Amino acid sequence: MIAALASLRLTLASLGGLIAWLWWGAVLAGSPELKPVLHSLNQQSLPAWLADAGAAHPLVAVWLTGFLALSALLAVNLLVCTVMRLTGGGKLNRGRRRLVMVLHLVMLAVMLAHGASFVMGVKHTGMRLLPGQSRELPGGLHLRLESVTYDSDPAILAMDHKQARPFMTREAFSRHRNFAEISVRDREGTLVRGRIFYFQPIQVAGVGIHLTGFFAAGPQHIGVVFNATQSPLWPLFSSAYAVVLAALLWLTILEARAVRSGP
Amino acid sequence: MSWLAHPDVLPWLAEAARLAFGAALAAGLLKRRHLARGLGRLAAAVAGLAVLAVCWQAQRPPLLGPYETTMQTVFLLGVLAAWAEGGRRPPSAVPLWCRGFCLALLAVLWFLPQPLTPDSFMFDYLWMILFFQLRLVAMALLLFAAACYLAGWRPETPGARRDLRRGRAFLLAGWCAFLGSEYCGATWSYYWLGDFWGWSAGFLESTLLFLAIAVPLHLPPAWRAERRVVIATGAGPGLVVVIVTLIHQVGLS
Numbered sequence: 001m002i003a004a005l006a007s008l009r010l011t012l013a014s015l016g017g018l019i020a021w022l023w024w025g026a027v028l029a030g031s032p033e034l035k036p037v038l039h040s041l042n043q044q045s046l047p048a049w050l051a052d053a054g055a056a057h058p059l060v061a062v063w064l065t066g067f068l069a070l071s072a073l074l075a076v077n078l079l080v081c082t083v084m085r086l087t088g089g090g091k092l093n094r095g096r097r098r099l100v101m102v103l104h105l106v107m108l109a110v111m112l113a114h115g116a117s118f119v120m121g122v123k124h125t126g127m128r129l130l131p132g133q134s135r136e137l138p139g140g141l142h143l144r145l146e147s148v149t150y151d152s153d154p155a156i157l158a159m160d161h162k163q164a165r166p167f168m169t170r171e172a173f174s175r176h177r178n179f180a181e182i183s184v185r186d187r188e189g190t191l192v193r194g195r196i197f198y199f200q201p202i203q204v205a206g207v208g209i210h211l212t213g214f215f216a217a218g219p220q221h222i223g224v225v226f227n228a229t230q231s232p233l234w235p236l237f238s239s240a241y242a243v244v245l246a247a248l249l250w251l252t253i254l255e256a257r258a259v260r261s262g263p
Numbered sequence: 264m265s266w267l268a269h270p271d272v273l274p275w276l277a278e279a280a281r282l283a284f285g286a287a288l289a290a291g292l293l294k295r296r297h298l299a300r301g302l303g304r305l306a307a308a309v310a311g312l313a314v315l316a317v318c319w320q321a322q323r324p325p326l327l328g329p330y331e332t333t334m335q336t337v338f339l340l341g342v343l344a345a346w347a348e349g350g351r352r353p354p355s356a357v358p359l360w361c362r363g364f365c366l367a368l369l370a371v372l373w374f375l376p377q378p379l380t381p382d383s384f385m386f387d388y389l390w391m392i393l394f395f396q397l398r399l400v401a402m403a404l405l406l407f408a409a410a411c412y413l414a415g416w417r418p419e420t421p422g423a424r425r426d427l428r429r430g431r432a433f434l435l436a437g438w439c440a441f442l443g444s445e446y447c448g449a450t451w452s453y454y455w456l457g458d459f460w461g462w463s464a465g466f467l468e469s470t471l472l473f474l475a476i477a478v479p480l481h482l483p484p485a486w487r488a489e490r491r492v493v494i495a496t497g498a499g500p501g502l503v504v505v506i507v508t509l510i511h512q513v514g515l516s
Contacts, residue, residue, distance in 0.1 A: 008483040015474050015481065022471035029464035041462035117460065125456075169382035199388055199454045210457045229457030237459060241446050248439045255432040262428060 005076060006084040014074040021067055028063060043125045046118040071115065078108050096254060103247040106240050113237040122207075122230040128215055130223040137228045139205055142185045146193070150214060150222045151177035157216040175199070180211055180224045206230055267316040273330060273379070276313035280337060281369045283309050288362040300348055303362060307341030310365075314338050321379050323387070326395040327512055328380030332402075333372045336505075337365045339403030344410075355422050357429075360410035368505065375513060390451040397444035402504050404437035405476065409501030412494045430497050431480075437500070438476045445469060468507050476500040 004010060029038045037057045041049050046064070054061040082104040122138040129135060134144035152173045156164045167173070175198040183193040184204045192204045201210040213225040266272060283306030290299035313334040317325045325331035344361035348354075385391050411430030415423040448469065449459040460466060479496035486492045 026464045026467040173384040227457040252435040
């Protein structure tokens, strides 16, 4: 049983299964009917989505369950294979075997962090606020939009994404000239007050507040679209990913050296 | 060099690259090694000029869209092909396969939208630029790996074994570049939307490609002994990455 779980045949089977499954998922995500369904997964955690919307969209729920099952199978195979094969003897020299083992273990950490991020954290997406309006956030925080500085043509905001795209150039829609001023309070008082730009979120008590867009509620009445998320696994995910990259780069250099010195 | 700023120069450079890569391939097939080498370098230089023209006109490096993707990949692959036949290396079919791929990509470009990708306010964001640039580097490296595997098809050819080993090294390099691109994409997504994963076709396709590159690196020993299996699985990722990327980008444009 353990040998079967550690086998490369199982690795290939789970990789092949996942590739086929992801292809199916990409097809589902491209269909006009199911695209918004899959997109709604971005607005809540996976268990919440399965409990809320899963029953109404059985095809997506089946796809999602299969995706999670295949990913779990690959993760188990990765763990058992790493422990069984790479800790034992083999053709690889000791240094190289250690490097491959580190690579596999950290890759497993990336996978687990990825999987856990589906169920952990908080997502409040697409919050639309006009200046002066406020919204409750996780952890008893209170977000208030103080003011909006919008330097571009407001007509862009009335268009849909595809129509607006040609007008949202670096010159006409500068992300440095369009921003919002916000304040975040807890029950005791103001924690943070500052400007928020595209790609420059503000972190308050573990909650990231991200500016994701603008909207027009009327002429000269511009509001801001926010996401407020708690991603406690981002530091683990990004540092494990960086280690995977470094280990893979090292392995590539070793492989290239072996080719150069070989016959 | 101001002629590079003229919009008409882009299709003309694609046409010139088609001719030059076609001629280099023909010379290679006719075993005119020196001529093939010269024409191959010329073809890479023409593709390099197209990349320069994109940078000049768009005020940024090539990022996405069929024209930019094709010309940058063809340029990098052309340079790798020239490197593979440089110095005192024994003759190999790797440059031939590389130029075949370049010609095929340029032929596909004939049927796809030619202009530059419209500007976006995001195009000055470093993580986004790195995401697309590393993706293009990964495509070129994986196609070069595919060329190495395919060049090792006939075991009696001198250097066939070396070509296969080189293919594996470039597969790893391509995987590394692809993973680097994914890391930059995750960072871009995190700072924009607050999450490093999104449920969309783009994210699912990226994961699919990442796993497809892993397949040839995880063959069971019995399969590794089968030359044709090694070659087919090693050449697969480069072709799959190009096909999936182009389909996705045509859908976007």
